[in-house]
Amino acid sequence: xxxxxxxxxxxxxxxxxxxxxxxxxxxxxxxxxxxxxxxxxxxxxxxxxxxxxxxxxxxxxxxxxxxxxxxxxxxxxxxxxxxxxxxxxxxxxxxxxxxxxxxxxxxxxxxxxxxxxxxxxxxxxxxxxxxxxxxxxxxxxxxxxxxxxxxxxxxxxxxxxxxxxxxxxxxxxxxxxxxxxxxxxxxxxxxxxxxxxxxxxxxxxxxxxxxxxxxxxxxxxxxxxxxxxxxxxxxxxxxxxxxxxxxxxxxxxxxxxxxxxxxxxx
Amino acid sequence: xxxxxxxxxxxxxxxxxxxxxxxxxxxxxxxxxxxxxxxxxxxxxxxxxxxxxxxxxxxxxxxxxxxxxxxxxxxxxxxxxxxxxxxxxxxxxxxxxxxxxxxxxxxxxxxxxxxxxxxxxxxxxxxxxxxxxxxxxxxxxxxxxxxxxxxxxxxxxxxxxxxxxxxxxxxxxxxxxxxxxxxxxxxxxxxxxxxxxxxxxxxxxxxxxxxxxxxxxxxxxxxxxxxxxxxxxxxxxxxxxxxxxxxxxxxxxxxxxxxxxxxxxxxxxxxxxxxxxxxxxxxxxxxxxxxxxxxxxxxxxxxxxxxxxxxxx
Numbered sequence: 001x002x003x004x005x006x007x008x009x010x011x012x013x014x015x016x017x018x019x020x021x022x023x024x025x026x027x028x029x030x031x032x033x034x035x036x037x038x039x040x041x042x043x044x045x046x047x048x049x050x051x052x053x054x055x056x057x058x059x060x061x062x063x064x065x066x067x068x069x070x071x072x073x074x075x076x077x078x079x080x081x082x083x084x085x086x087x088x089x090x091x092x093x094x095x096x097x098x099x100x101x102x103x104x105x106x107x108x109x110x111x112x113x114x115x116x117x118x119x120x121x122x123x124x125x126x127x128x129x130x131x132x133x134x135x136x137x138x139x140x141x142x143x144x145x146x147x148x149x150x151x152x153x154x155x156x157x158x159x160x161x162x163x164x165x166x167x168x169x170x171x172x173x174x175x176x177x178x179x180x181x182x183x184x185x186x187x188x189x190x191x192x193x194x195x196x197x198x199x200x201x202x203x204x205x206x207x208x209x210x211x212x213x214x215x216x217x218x219x220x221x222x223x224x225x226x227x228x229x230x231x232x233x234x235x236x237x238x239x240x241x242x243x244x245x246x247x248x249x250x251x252x253x254x255x256x257x258x259x260x261x262x263x264x265x266x
Numbered sequence: 267x268x269x270x271x272x273x274x275x276x277x278x279x280x281x282x283x284x285x286x287x288x289x290x291x292x293x294x295x296x297x298x299x300x301x302x303x304x305x306x307x308x309x310x311x312x313x314x315x316x317x318x319x320x321x322x323x324x325x326x327x328x329x330x331x332x333x334x335x336x337x338x339x340x341x342x343x344x345x346x347x348x349x350x351x352x353x354x355x356x357x358x359x360x361x362x363x364x365x366x367x368x369x370x371x372x373x374x375x376x377x378x379x380x381x382x383x384x385x386x387x388x389x390x391x392x393x394x395x396x397x398x399x400x401x402x403x404x405x406x407x408x409x410x411x412x413x414x415x416x417x418x419x420x421x422x423x424x425x426x427x428x429x430x431x432x433x434x435x436x437x438x439x440x441x442x443x444x445x446x447x448x449x450x451x452x453x454x455x456x457x458x459x460x461x462x463x464x465x466x467x468x469x470x471x472x473x474x475x476x477x478x479x480x481x482x483x484x485x486x487x488x489x490x491x492x493x494x495x496x497x498x499x500x501x502x503x504x505x506x507x508x509x510x511x512x513x514x515x516x517x518x519x520x521x522x523x524x525x526x527x528x529x530x531x532x533x534x535x536x537x538x539x540x541x542x543x544x545x546x547x548x549x550x551x552x553x554x555x556x557x558x559x560x561x562x563x564x565x566x567x568x569x570x571x572x573x574x575x576x577x578x579x
Contacts, residue, residue, distance in 0.1 A: 004370035010362055011379040017458065018382055020406070021394050033404040035413065082280035089273035097281065099570050104288045106566040108519040110537030111555030112291035114298065114544045118316075119291065139287040142280060171272055200387040202522040220389040221522060231398055238390040249385035250378050257470045260512060261573075265467050265505045 018246070025235035032231035047236035055237060060219040064241075066130055067205070067215060068198035071137035072191055078138070079145040080187075084175060086146075087153035088161055098150065101143040109203045120208060128209045136208065137198045144260075145194050151258055152186030153179065189255035192248060199245050216241040292559070299326050299552035306546055316548075326553035336539055337554065344535040344561070347449055347456075348517045352510050354457045359464025359509065360502070364494065366465075367472045377469075384462040392526035395455040402439035411439040445532030452523045452533065460517075464509050471505040472498070504572065511569035518562050536561065 024032050025047055031037040051057045086094045126132040164178050202217040302313045302320040313320055330337050366376055402408045414437055421431040442451035483493050521537045524530055530538045536558040543551035
């Protein structure tokens with residue numbers, strides 16, 4: 001009896017900050033800092049209405065959805081063929097290419113902060129555009145996506161592909177009729193995970209945007225100072241920004257392990 | 267088209283994109299790190315545009331290493347933050363993964379609750395912790411300490427015991443925005459966010475542990491602790507190594523949390539220092555960037571070696 005109770009206690013402690021944020025989002029700003037209203041209070045939707053009215057919440061949310069969605073699509077578009085080729089037609093260099101791709105992920109973003117600003121502002125003129133954010137998010141996630149897909153594709157028995165080749169199926173037919181149906185689950189969870197990473201990205205989305213392409217990360221980071229005392233509003237914006245993603249995340253726990261450890265832990 | 271050409275063509279876009287993404291900005295950083303390049307300089311306007319004429323050799327590196335007093339502090343602080351987070355997440359992650367690696371009512375729900383913090387976006391994580399939980403006046407931290415003081419005050423009125431409590435000093439909540447404590451705030455919030463990651467990976471790995479070996483150990487009368495040390499820990503060696511290195515790479519580039527907690531006050535790390543330099547002295551920012559790349563690479567080499575080994579089996 002002792003261990004389950006302890007496990008539940010630990011789980012509740014870990015979840016508490018999120019619960020607290022959601023709870024506070026239904027308190028008025030005044031109630032949120034009063035000890036007597038810590039738990040007992042009159043719930044209100046005021047903060048959510050205020051957030052939509054005064055914070056331009058939808059614009060940031062829309063930018064987050066657009067950039068994450070398109071970046072995920074583009075990443076898969078580039079990543080699926082690459083991972084496919086590497087899993088089914090590996091060459092001597094495949095291993096090195098995969099490792100090299102991963103190494104691009106390990107460059108600290110801050111090291112190229114100024115060149116990125118300089119390039120996008122002065123040379124390409126792409127600063128603060130959806131296009132730029134989509135490309136940057138794609139490039140950040142491309143290595144992880146290729147790795148995840150590679151590990152999924154590798155688990156597909158080669159014999160099936162060989163049989164297809166014997167029957168004279170084209171490479172496109174192979175992908176469409178054999179590989180994709182078999183790797184569907186892996187593909188879906190890769191996409192989901194990529195979407196979550198895009199959504200939560202907080203370095204480039206904050207530093208390469210001002211208004212037009214600013215995402216929810218920017219809204220939170222940009223507005224926190226004057227709003228520090230308004231816990232109710234702060235909680236409402238935060239809840240709206242992370243709620244959907246936390247729920248999505250519950251569905252891809254297993255893939256997360258593969259994706260984040262690059263197949264090294266199964 | 268030959269059998270080989272098509273697979274190559276299929277990889278080309280990905281390879282080219284990543285090549286450009288890696289080489290162009292990094293090449294620029296390397297170039298900027300060797301020239302004098304400042305954004306605002308009335309005395310020397312020629313330094314405000316990047317040009318090979320403003321060659322400075324290793325001058326920026328020397329400036330960063332010897333003249334800027336923040337650099338060594340930032341390196342130490344980066345290592346301190348990353349090290350603390352790793353020790354805490356691995357210890358907590360191991361304990362919790364072993365704790366929930368058994369069947370009990372509601373195990374699925376416990377897993378869902380435990381993994382949730384990992385999906386919270388970093389900006390929200392920082393804002394949530396520093397304001398609503400850790401704030402010494404309005405946050406739970408302040409409210410709880412105040413409540414405790416109230417309880418102690420009440421106890422003073424009791425006979426006998428009251429004498430004891432009248433000597434009890436009033437509790438002071440810790441302010442996590444102060445110079446000395448802001449690093450701890452960052453450590454707390456990132457540990458909260460990344461312990462789920464460690465739990466998840468250790469748990470996955472525990473499920474593939476050899477049960478027969480364990481049963482044999484039990485038959486031989488091995489204690490739970492000795493099973494843990496002699497069987498579980500060796501089994502988890504690789505996952506632990508991977509958790510350590512992935513976190514090292516991620517946390518060496520922490521930014522949002524540092525910015526939100528104290529705007530780097532008393533708590534700069536390398537990325538934050540680069541950000542500060544980049545508001546004017548691009549040469550110094552770039553040289554610091556190269557140091558950050560070197561630091562990250564030291565970790566990355568080990569990580570890539572482990573991953574490379576497991577790649578083809």
